[in-house]
Amino acid sequence: MVIAIGFEGSANKLGIGIMKDGVVLANPRHTYITPPGQGFLPRDTAKHHQAHALDVLQEALDEAKIKPEDIDVICYTKGPGMGAPLVSTAIVARTVAQLWQKPILGVNHCIGHIEMGRLITGADNPTVLYVSGGNTQVIAYLEQRYRIFGETIDIAVGNCLDRFARVLKLSNDPSPGYNIEQLAKKGNKFLELPYAVKGMDVSFSGLLSYIEEKAPGLIESGEYTPEDLCFSLQETVFAMLIEITERAMAHCGSQEVLIVGGVGCNQRLQEMMGIMAEERGAKLYATDDRFCIDNGAMIAQAGWEMFRTGQTTPLQETTCTQRFRTDEVEVTWRS
């Protein structure tokens, strides 16, 4: 029996989760929500994590009904993500690891998403679409690496959605993407937007500039409603993601597709992916907001797998790094 605790703070969510051999014992999270029209900045986000980390940690221990001495390994997000929030969260992890005399492990955030998705859905060897506010990647596993088949060449799809939400002054509670999704359900007039798939990669910045520039005028004139624009934006960016995911699946001969990351809880994206999977005779795996959105349990789960194969990180090497590619990690726990 191994109990792992995971500290996640790479973006605006501070999450601490506890995993015991594949069972989620606790997974509390506190989200830094900014006023409409504003994104979250590194310094303010770090302050948020510093203010809430200890309460969330206590909540996790209480909910899991365990004592610090029951924990076998402390896992924290090493990267990728925003520097200051990552470090603030790692500081708590390093300190409790020493107080409690436990080994510590730095975990790649993207690997956390993938391993949690596999655990929760039971997908064995899926092609993975990892979509969030900071990352957009199509990933498949081959020979001890999660290999990136395609990715964004500029901004992440979630960043594109979030920034359009700011143009419309939508609420950031619970998340800008969620509010875009709700509006999109009521939209029906499609505006053609630049569709930018380049080989296996996607690009969203040109599309975002286009819709940012056009939106105020189109809404003003009554030609399109905000709902129509949210609908058009979602249909376009999701179609691009489905296209590269399908191509990766065809290349790998994969019969499973897993969606992870914050944008992955979007029902329309899941629906579109489901249609594509069905046409190929493949199976779609997706999770809900508890595990799609950044959380501590996913870091504990990936750390649990790493720890199982004998990995730990010496304290002096428990640094954080803003850039940390998914394919840099040697996957020692899969055959």
Added chain:
Amino acid sequence: MDNSATNSEPLVVDLSIPFPTSREAEIAYGTLSVDAEPKRSSVKKTVVHKDNMLHIHFESNDARFLRVSVNTFFDHLGLVVQTMERFGPPRLK
């Protein structure tokens, strides 16, 4: 802080932080000595612990970078101390 320094003589901040025990100073050292200063920062920071004291030396030619570095350090130190208060005392080695 020595503000009289010129470009040839760097600005310096020295902090000495006492902890209840040397073990706690050692833990604070373990946590706070890991992170390098940001790449764009010109600050040189050294952390040492001796008995129950933590000594931190900051050095830079740029007062602004120095201030940011010291402020960030205090934020982090506060977080370490609070963590010790709520989730300590340290287990015996």
